[in-house]
Amino acid sequence: MHLNKLILSLIFIITLNINYADTIPSSILNSERIQMKFGSYGLDILYSDHDTRVSYLYSFDSSNHKKKIYQTFAIVKFLESKIDQETQKRIDNGASIGATLKENGWSISKINLDIARINSDEYPLFKTPESSESLHSLAAHFYKLKIKKEDKFFDYAEILEIHNPGYLNYNELIKIFPVTNRDESHKRLKSILEGVFTERNVLFLVKESNKQ
Template identity: 35%
Template sequence: MKNKHYFLSLFLLTSFLFSFYSCIDKKQHTTSLPALNDSILSTKLLNSERTKIKFGSYGIDVLRQNSKLRVSNLYSIHGNKNITRTFAVVQYPDTINKAFLKEHTEILKGGSIGKVFKQNHWNIEKKSFYFGEISPSAAYEKLYALMGDISPCKLAIYTYGFNIKKDTNSYLYATISEVYQPDYLTLNDLRKMNPDANKYLNETAFIKTLNLVKNEMTVNYHKLETVH
């Protein structure tokens, strides 16, 4: 009888300890997730760096380019397919300052804008212009296909001035509009990354830029150049 009580007590103690340590483990695992998510949403990351961290790879297709405009597909590789994570429309100023002409030339050859300036020791600052969402439309079916054949849905968009600085000199290099695949970034994610995002929800001042972006989203592009 004593043995029976002994084994019963041992079983109950073992069960309690297992449940206790399992609970601790789950709590530790749960609390580690926000830190990982926070690191992905850090504003210190370039778009290329964030994409690579989140999806394991990064590349660029330059889809259209001239002296005033560049349209690019920033993607990750899933299996044997490129999945668009960011569709970027870049508007250059009328005149390119000779202070960053070397970097601009690299970019025209297909280089990643943020990476080129960072590697050449420029400080980069994004000046927010607009945060919003583009409503679903069958007109964007080509872009939905590039984004992994997703169903029509709202797509977060962020428009900003890409400012660069070296020594005491600062310049606006371009105005950039980025449209994000929902698995990559949502408007809620952008708000977490930019606490002042609610100040820039009015699209009225940027309707011309938004119309340009929406028009580019309907185009069936032919790849011009790929950079890994």
């Protein structure tokens, strides 16, 4: 009897200590992952044109449901747009890419290209407590989004996501996503990031968004 209680206690302790990154499969979309972890999800578009979309994915503060906490800074570079115009228009107007594609019958797969550390002094994307050890290191995930519907199959976008360390850190990302072709992909990652931040309006919008 005592042995059974001890075993159950150990199982309970182990369950509590399972890393968050190990409990949710890699096939889950980032928007779904935020919803599952924090219980809420939203999207703020900072910049959008015919081939690029820059946004923040957020959850609401559990103690203040009107306060947004930015969890991911996302840059989307659209590659091909062979989907119907209505669906693409919804995405252009700020709808979640993954959720919108799924709703319209597209199956989605990610080709993981690179996972890197980004210096937050150089790219101040999130408000982070001064005491945080992760203050100077943000985890970046770069991948290609492939979509399929019936006989249509193509590369839809390259996506660079940089995460709030309170949501996902580098070590957690490495556990979730296998990475291949890293050297060339890392150059592309840096090129996309630097390209967006040469746009002064984007940097201004990032700063304004984090004043809330």
